[in-house]
Amino acid sequence: MKIITIVGARPQFVKAAVVSKHLRQSAREILVHTGQHYDVNMSDIFFKELGIPAPDYHLGIGSGPHGAQTGKMLEAIEKVIIQESPDCLLIYGDTNSTLAGALAAAKLHIPVAHVEAGLRSFNRRMPEEINRVVADHLASKLFAPTRTAMNNLAHEGITEGIYRTGDVMYDAFLEMSQRVSCQSQILDTLPISPKQYYLLTLHRAENTDDPAKLQAILSTLAEMDRLVIFPIHPRTRAKLAEYHLSFSEKILKLIEPVGYFDMLNLELNAAVILTDSGGVQKEAYMAKTPCITLRDETEWVETVEVHWNCLVGSDPDAIREAVSLKWLGSDYPDLFGDGAAGAQIAKLLTT
Numbered sequence: 001m002k003i004i005t006i007v008g009a010r011p012q013f014v015k016a017a018v019v020s021k022h023l024r025q026s027a028r029e030i031l032v033h034t035g036q037h038y039d040v041n042m043s044d045i046f047f048k049e050l051g052i053p054a055p056d057y058h059l060g061i062g063s064g065p066h067g068a069q070t071g072k073m074l075e076a077i078e079k080v081i082i083q084e085s086p087d088c089l090l091i092y093g094d095t096n097s098t099l100a101g102a103l104a105a106a107k108l109h110i111p112v113a114h115v116e117a118g119l120r121s122f123n124r125r126m127p128e129e130i131n132r133v134v135a136d137h138l139a140s141k142l143f144a145p146t147r148t149a150m151n152n153l154a155h156e157g158i159t160e161g162i163y164r165t166g167d168v169m170y171d172a173f174l175e176m177s178q179r180v181s182c183q184s185q186i187l188d189t190l191p192i193s194p195k196q197y198y199l200l201t202l203h204r205a206e207n208t209d210d211p212a213k214l215q216a217i218l219s220t221l222a223e224m225d226r227l228v229i230f231p232i233h234p235r236t237r238a239k240l241a242e243y244h245l246s247f248s249e250k251i252l253k254l255i256e257p258v259g260y261f262d263m264l265n266l267e268l269n270a271a272v273i274l275t276d277s278g279g280v281q282k283e284a285y286m287a288k289t290p291c292i293t294l295r296d297e298t299e300w301v302e303t304v305e306v307h308w309n310c311l312v313g314s315d316p317d318a319i320r321e322a323v324s325l326k327w328l329g330s331d332y333p334d335l336f337g338d339g340a341a342g343a344q345i346a347k348l349l350t351t
C-alpha cells in the first residue's frame with residue numbers, strides 16, 4: 001500500500017511524526033513537504049528532533065496570500081499524485097497545505113484520510129475553519145480526536161468512515177516529555193525559575209492582522225506581574241514591524257521560535273500559558289498547566305468545560321483577571337485518548 005502524506009506547517013510535523021513511525025511498518029509512505037513553513041526553527045528543527053524522515057518531495061512553496069499559496073500547492077501536489085499513483089492521501093489539521101492536499105487528491109479520485117477531523121470553531125472568518133470543513137467533506141476516512149469532534153461531523157451529515165482515535169499530539173507529548181530533561185536546557189538560558197513565569201504564543205490572523213488587538217494583547221502582557229516568555233511566531237514578528245509596534249522587553253521577553261523539546265519544557269514549567277494556538281491549548285492540558293486562550297472561541301471546548309482553559313479574547317481586563325486563576329478547576333479527566341492514536345490510525349489506514 002502506498003500513502004502520500006502532506007505536511008507543511010509546524011504543528012503538522014509533530015502530528016505526522018507520530019503516525020509516520022507506525023505507518024512505515026506496513027505501508028510505503030511518500031512524504032511531501034509543501035514548504036509552507038521554511039525557517040530552520042519552524043521546520044528543520046522538528047524533522048531533526050522528532051526523527052522524521054526527509055521528505056520525498058519538497059515543494060518549496062513558501063509564504064503568500066491564501067489563493068496564491070494554496071493554488072501553487074494544488075498544482076504541485078497534483079503532479080506528485082499523478083507521478084506516484086497512491087492508494088490514499090493523508091492530511092493533518094487545518095492549514096492551507098491540508099486544503100490543497102484534500103482538493104488535489106479528491107479531484108483525482110484518490111481517497112483522502114484526515115487526521116484531526118471534526119474540529120470546529122463555528123467561525124468562518126478563520127481560514128482554518130474553511131480548510132477543515134472542506135477537508136472533512138472530501139475525506140473518506142476521518143480520524144476524530146475527541147467526542148465533540150465526532151458530534152460535529154455527525155451534525156454535518158458525515159457519518160461514514162469516522163473513527164474516534166484520540167489525539168496524536170498526546171502520543172507525542174507522552175513520548176517526548178520523557179526526554180525533555182536530557183534534550184532541553186532552555187530554562188538555564190533564560191532568567192526564569194520553574195512555575196514563576198508566563199509562557200505566551202500568538203499567531204492567529206484574528207489577533208496578528210488587527211493592529212489594535214495586537215497592541216492591546218501585547219501591551220497588557222508587557223505589564224504583567226511576572227516575566228512573560230514569548231517565542232514569537234515569524235508572522236507576528238513581521239506584523240510588529242509592519243505596524244511599527246514595540247513594547248518594553250523588561251517583562252515581555254521575545255525569543256525566536258523554539259524547538260519541540262524546548263517548547264515542552266517551557267510548557268511544563270510555566271505558571272500559566274497564554275496562547276491562541278490550537279496545539280498549545282492541548283499541550284497546556286497535557287502538561288497540567290493552566291491555559292488562558294486569547295480567542296473568543298476554541299475548537300478544544302473540553303479543556304474549557306473542565307476549567308483548565310479560559311477564553312478571554314483580546315480584552316486587557318479579561319486577561320488581567322484570568323491570570324488570578326479563580327476559574328481553575330481540579331478535575332483532570334482523560335480528554336485526548338490513551339496515547340496510542342498513532343498506532344490506531346496507521347492500522348485503520350492499512351487494513
Ligand code: UD1
Binds near residue numbers: 036203
Ligand atoms: C499557519 C496556518 C495556521 C497554523 C500555523 C501554525 C494557514 C492558513 N494557517 O499559519 O493554521 O496554526 O501555520 O504555525 O495555513 N513565515 C516566516 N517563516 C516561516 C513561515 C512563515 O517568516 O517559516 C511568516 C511569513 O511572513 C508568512 C507568515 O509567517 O507570510 C504567515 O505564514 P503562513 O504559513 O501563511 O501562516 P501561519 O500564520 O504560519
Ligand code: UDP
Binds near residue numbers: 203232
Ligand atoms: N511549538 C514549538 N515551538 C514554538 C511554538 C510552538 O515547538 O516556539 C509547537 C507546540 O509545542 C505545538 C505546535 O508547535 O506542538 C503548535 O503549533 P502552532 O502553535 O504553530 O500551530 P497550531 O497548533 O495553532 O495550528
